Amino acid sequence: MAKDWIKKFFIYLFLTIGAVVMMFPFYWMISSSVKTAAEYNSFPPVWIPKNWLDFSNFVKAFQAAPFATYFLNSIIVTGSSVLLTGFITILGAFGFSRLKFPGKTILFSFLVAFMMVPFEMLVITNYQTVSKLNWIDTHYVLVIPFMTSIFYTYILKNFFDTIPDSLYYSARIDGASNWKYLWRVMVPIAKPSLVTIMLLNAISSWNSFMWPQLVINSDRFRTVPFGLFAFMSDAGSDTQLQLAAATVSVLPMIVLFLFARKYIVSGVARGGVKG
C-alpha cells in the first residue's frame, strides 16, 4: 500500500513538473500581453501583472501593422492549404495502400527517403520555380508548393493499411467503385487520422514564416507571423506588444485543437501502434 502511494506521488510530481514547464511559455506570453512596458522590463521580473484587464497593448499592436489583412491572408492560405493537401493526401494514400501497380513499393520507398531532404535545401529551387511562374507576391505561392506531403501521405497510408481487405471486397461485391469506397468507407473510418493530419497541416501553414518572408514583398499578401516581426526594430523591441499580437495569433490554433482533440488522441494512438 505504502509503496503504491509513493509511486503515485512521484508519477504525479513529474507530470506536474512537465506540465508547468510546458505551460510556462504560454503563461508568460498571455500575462505579458497585459503588462505595461515598465512592468515587462523591470527586474526582478513581474510574475503577475497588476491589471489583467488592460487591453491597451492589443489596441496598440493592431495599430502597428495591418493585422486584419494579415489574418485574412493567413485564413485564406491555411484554409486552402488544408483542403487541397487533405484531398491530395487522401488520393495518394489510397493509391499506395489499395491499388496495385508495378513499382509501387519501390516508388513509395523513394518518396519516404525524400522525407530526409530538409526544407532549406528546397528553398532555392522552389524560389526559382515560383519566380519563373510569376507567382511571387500571390496567394498561390504560399499554398501550391506545399500541396503534396509525403509525411502526411505516409501516415494516412499506414492507417488505410489497417482497414481489413474484406471491407473492400464486400463493397466491391455490392457494386461500389474505388472512388465510392474511398469516400464512403475509408475516409470516414480514417477520420481520426485525417483530422490529425489536417490539424498538423493547419498549424504548420499558419505558423510558416521563412517561406512567406522570401516570396512575399507587399503587405497585401503577408500573413500573421510576419506581423509579429514588425515590432522588432533597431531600437529594440516592444516585446509586450509583440506578445499581445502573438496571443491573438495562436488563438485560432488553440480553438482548432480543442475542437479536434478527441480525434487527435485516437489518431496518434492508432497510427503509432502500427508505426
Add this chain to the structure above:
Amino acid sequence: MQVKIDHLTKKFDDVVAVSDFTMQFDDGKLVALLGPSGCGKSTMLNMLSGILPVSEGKIYFDEDDVTNMPPQDRGVGLVFQNYALYPHMTVLENIAFPLEIKKVDKKEREEKAKEMAKLVHVDQLLDRKPKELSGGQQQRVAIARALIKKPRLLLLDEPLSNLDARLRLEMREEIRRIQLETGVTTIFVTHDQEEAMSISDKIVLMKDGYLQQEDGPQELYDDPANLFVANFLGNPPINNLTGYIKDGYFVLEDDSGRIKVNNENAKENQQVVLGIRAESALIGTKEDHDLEAIFDQQYTMGKEELAFLKIGNQQIRIYLSSDYKFQKGDIVYLKFRSKGVYLFDKESGVRI
C-alpha cells in the same frame, strides 16, 4: 439458381490451390465446402464471388457464363469470416449499403433494410454501431446485408468460426432457417465437419485442391470414397487398423488377430487399412467375436463412455454402455457390425 463449375482450376504462381473441379450446386440448396485449412475451399468461394480471377475452367450461373464477370454483376451476396461490417455506419445503414450504391432512394432502401433486419432478428438494434453488437448479432447483420439485394447466390466464408460454442449452435440453425425461408442457393465454407453435417443438404469435401467426394451428409458418412473422407467425418474419428489380406482374411500387421472379409476386390497380400466407426464395434462374447482387445482406459461423454482398447500394438476407440465395467488389462471381445466398417488400400487410401 444452379451453379455449374467446369474444370475449374486456380494457380498462385506454382501452387495449385484448386485443381480441375467439375461439379454442380443445385438450386435452393445449402451446400458446405468442407476441408482442412489450406485445402482451397476459400479460394473456391472467392472465385465464385468474383474476387479472385479464375486460372482455367468456367463458372456458370444457370446458363450465364460468369467466369470473367466482375463481382458486382454476378448477383452474389458474400458474408466474410470477420463479417466486414462498416464500423462507422449503424446497423440500418450497413444493411442498406448495397441499395445505397444502387442509388435506391432513401425511404425505400430503409424500408427494405428493416424488412431484412426482421428476417434475421436484429430489428431491435437498427441504430447501433457494429462494435456495440455481439459476434452473433454482427453475423446476422452481415447476412442481412448480403441478402438485401436479393442475390442469386449466397456465399458464407467460415460463418461460425468467430463465435463461441453455444452461439455457434444457435447461429448454424439460424443460417439454416434463413436459407430455407428465403430459398436462396447457399454455399458455405467450413473446416468443421460437425457444422457441415448438421445443416447442409450436400457436402463437398476437399483436400489439397482436389475434390474428394460430394454427397449428402449421411451418404458421405455411411459411404466414404476413401480413407481421407472416412477420417475427416465423424466424432470420435474412425478407427484405423493397418494390416494385410491373407486367404480372405484381414490380418493385423503384427499378426495378433484376423477378421474374415467378404470383399472380392481385396487382393491377396494387399496392404490395407480397416476403418471401423466407434459405434460399429460392439461387445461380443468369447464364443462369438471378431477380435480380441485389451481394455486400457475410458472417458465419460455424458450419455455414454468412450473406451480406449489395445489390439496388438494398435489402438481403437469404441462406445461402451455403462453396464460394462472393465479394468485396465481385461480382455474385451469385439464384434463388428457390417455397417460402418470399411476396407481401404493403404497406399492410395481408396476404398476397396
